[in-house]
Amino acid sequence: AQSVAQPEDQVNVAEGNPLTVKCTYSVSGNPYLFWYVQYPNRGLQFLLKYITGDNLVKGSYGFEAEFNKSQTSFHLKKPSALVSDSALYFCAVRAARPNSGYALNFGKGTSLLVTP
Amino acid sequence: DTGVSQDPRHKITKRGQNVTFRCDPISEHNRLYWYRQTLGQGPEFLTYFQNEAQLEKSRLLSDRFSAERPKGSFSTLEIQRTEQGDSAMYLCASSLGLAGLNEQFFGPGTRLTVL
Numbered sequence: 001a002q003s004v005a006q007p008e009d010q011v012n013v014a015e016g017n018p019l020t021v022k023c024t025y026s027v028s029g030n031p032y033l034f035w036y037v038q039y040p041n042r043g044l045q046f047l048l049k050y051i052t053g054d055n056l057v058k059g060s061y062g063f064e065a066e067f068n069k070s071q072t073s074f075h076l077k078k079p080s081a082l083v084s085d086s087a088l089y090f091c092a093v094r095a096a097r098p099n100s101g102y103a104l105n106f107g108k109g110t111s112l113l114v115t116p
Numbered sequence: 117d118t119g120v121s122q123d124p125r126h127k128i129t130k131r132g133q134n135v136t137f138r139c140d141p142i143s144e145h146n147r148l149y150w151y152r153q154t155l156g157q158g159p160e161f162l163t164y165f166q167n168e169a170q171l172e173k174s175r176l177l178s179d180r181f182s183a184e185r186p187k188g189s190f191s192t193l194e195i196q197r198t199e200q201g202d203s204a205m206y207l208c209a210s211s212l213g214l215a216g217l218n219e220q221f222f223g224p225g226t227r228l229t230v231l
Contacts, residue, residue, distance in 0.1 A: 036222075041224070043120070044159070044209075044222040049217075090158050099164070101149060101171065101172070101211075101216055104161070106159050107158050109156075109157070
């Protein structure tokens with residue numbers, strides 16, 4: 001089954017510093033990977049996705065992610081963190097079952113805290 | 117607002133009662149998903165509709181759960197004889213296109229508390 005793992009429950013970073021939120025995947029076939037962010041009392045918001053092509057994917061709010069096939073990773077990055085980036089981040093992989101509508105299989109999430 | 121909407125946002129009920137949630141997807145989206153999210157976990161897939169057809173139900177969806185999407189528009193998720201273990205955030209998402217390569221747009225969720 002397609003799955004992702006987020007090894008860190010929480011990541012702390014100072015404002016202005018670069019941030020990385022880690023994600024590794026396990027799939028059969030090609031991986032289709034997504035990052036979402038969840039703010040309190042709000043739904044999940046799409047950040048970016050990797051389908052094919054360049055290994056560096058650029059997304060919303062200055063975020064980017066690097067797809068690494070050899071390390072089966074898809075880490076989320078941002079060069080300079082903002083306090084407003086503090087939220088819960090989810091990595092997800094597209095399921096392989098057509099009848100699920102290729103639903104998303106999510107990791108357990110990583111809480112990002114950016115301190116002033 | 118043309119995003120995905122869900123109603124109610126919060127529901128508190130007593131064990132054994134029935135509850136129904138509604139999801140209004142983005143109007144042109146043919147794909148509709150229900151997920152459940154518990155504290156400290158990522159969302160877990162419950163069921164999927166393509167237009168009005170319910171194509172797959174997760175094993176998480178016991179016989180007490182039923183979902184519909186009449187006319188391929190809004191969807192409802194009903195839980196009968198609620199149990200405390202049903203307490204969770206229920207998320208609805210919609211998307212457009214083939215093969216699930218487009219992003220899913222999520223609603224704000226319905227938080228269910230079963231006392």
